[in-house]
Amino acid sequence: MSVTKKKHLFVLGGSGFIGRAVISLLRSRGHRVSVLVRRFAVPGGMEELKGDIRTFDWRMLEKDLPDAIIHLARIPGRRKLARWIAGHQGRRASNRLLRWLRTLDDPPHLIFTSGTLVYGDCGKTTVDETGPLRPIAFQRDYIRAEYPILDVMGKSLPVSVVRPPWVIGGGSWFRQFYFDHAARDGTVMQFGNGDNLMSLIHLDDCAAQIGEIATLGEPGRIYNLCACAPITQRQFVEEVAGRLNAGIRVLSINEMRRKYGRTVLEALTFSLGVASREPLIRDFSNRWSDANTAIRAAISDCRDNPAYNFGSY
DSSP: OOOOSOOEEEEESTTSHHHHHHHHHHHHTTOEEEEEESSSOOSSSOEEEEOOTTTOOGGGGGGGOOSEEEEOOOOOOSSHHHHHHHHHHHHHHHHHHHHHHHTOSSOOEEEEEOOGGGGOOOTTOEEOTTSOOOOOTTHHHHGGGTHHHHHHBTTTBOEEEEEOOEEESSSHHHIIIIIHHHHHHSEEEEETTSOSEEOEEEHHHHHHHHHHHHHHOOSSOEEEOOOSOOEEHHHHHHHHHHHHTOEEEEEOHHHHHHHHOHHHHHHHHOOOEEOOOOHHHHTOOOSSOSHHHHHHHHHHHHHHOTTOOOOOO
């Protein structure tokens, strides 16, 4: 990062998988970071405000207004009805935040984090930020929180949307579905025929790109985060299995549907090659710029943090 001016950045969801990495990255670069946390503490003795994005009084920030707000918080919902409720609560929470921003003469840049599931299953097609929205899996519900942000983008408020692909690191989906499963029974699962494309970004590069957008990014933009050329799920599984000295177990679509249900099935088998037309991302110097090295780094992360738990926010 070439920026020299240090900024005050307010992070929503700082105790989550991506949030912790973003906070660590920003602090290492000398920025002042404060956080909104609901339940889980964040390390490092930072300034914490306790609250929930559904009810937090945003006017509390006006005495010390941040330069940017990095929105990484998502209201969780494990089952179908809970996700539907969470999506509507997320939309209302976004509208509350936007209403407060409209009261300010010089509102901070709001960076809202979404995900590439909003583009749906695109087969072998490469999709940049102009791709149509066809949300599947969890994003069918969670995209409701994003719609208010998209409605004002480029119009009345300085907002941007960030869409990471598969974020690979020492927690979240990679640990649950791959690393821990291999540790339990000695196999890595392949979901379906394995032909679907996966776009990966290591957690470190994801955090660094979000930090770049928060400090140098232009409001009114959508940013697809990118680091590695897409690989097939089969290639991904073979690399993970080889590194873990594990076998491969192919789980059929019917088995997946019975075991996990439709939503998880869609999330694990959707196919998408992600690209960005934004120079800030396209020209970014990533630490892990190919899929195999990102996978190796993620396995090392899991081994280094065997009991690490990530909060939601």
